[in-house]
Amino acid sequence: MKYTVAALASLATMVSAHGNITSPLGRIAGAAMAAACGQAAVDAVNIDGTIPLENIQPATADCNLFLCRGATFDDNVDRVQTFTAGQVVDFTAILPIPHEGPCNVSVVDTTTNSVIGDPLIEFESYADEALAQLPANNTAFSVTIPQLAAGQCAVAGQCVLQWFWFGTGAQQTYESCIDFVVA
Ligand SMILES: [Cu+2]
Numbered sequence: 001m002k003y004t005v006a007a008l009a010s011l012a013t014m015v016s017a018h019g020n021i022t023s024p025l026g027r028i029a030g031a032a033m034a035a036a037c038g039q040a041a042v043d044a045v046n047i048d049g050t051i052p053l054e055n056i057q058p059a060t061a062d063c064n065l066f067l068c069r070g071a072t073f074d075d076n077v078d079r080v081q082t083f084t085a086g087q088v089v090d091f092t093a094i095l096p097i098p099h100e101g102p103c104n105v106s107v108v109d110t111t112t113n114s115v116i117g118d119p120l121i122e123f124e125s126y127a128d129e130a131l132a133q134l135p136a137n138n139t140a141f142s143v144t145i146p147q148l149a150a151g152q153c154a155v156a157g158q159c160v161l162q163w164f165w166f167g168t169g170a171q172q173t174y175e176s177c178i179d180f181v182v183a
Pocket residue numbers: 017018019052097099167170172
């Protein structure tokens with residue numbers, strides 16, 4: 001796809017970072033996402049990995065932005081991490097443009113896009129731009145891998161740890177996913 005000058009200019013205005021998880025290694029956008037969401041969506045995410053899903057125009061009905069901001073397992077089969085129940089997993093977030101709102105990290109069943117169990121960590125008020133400085137745990141926090149039912153999250157692609165943040169005032173939704181299996 002060739003971009004017009006106007007399209008490039010509109011892409012450029014989207015380069016205004018908001019937030020993302022930088023560790024553990026998260027899902028990235030690739031060919032499978034491009035097939036469902038369009039190459040422009042992949043390009044937008046690759047230009048600015050911190051954009052909210054509202055900034056992405058899905059190309060087809062198969063583009064599910066409300067799971068991992070459209071990033072798919074097929075593009076991330078070599079990024080699956082193995083955790084054990086009780087393991088403490090450290091997260092690092094970047095929040096260049098904070099927006100106050102709720103945030104959580106949950107185990108999500110990717111087949112049904114449903115949360116398994118309780119959130120592993122939950123913030124009622126996250127990334128509050130009214131604060132002079134964000135609490136340290138907004139950008140560095142840990143979760144503990146829960147004891148799951150037998151067979152749950154045992155197969156790669158079945159489950160992700162999803163960081164979900166909604167900026168209430170900005171009306172922007174952020175999602176980062178880590179593919180994992182429980183050993
Ligand atoms: Cu934002």
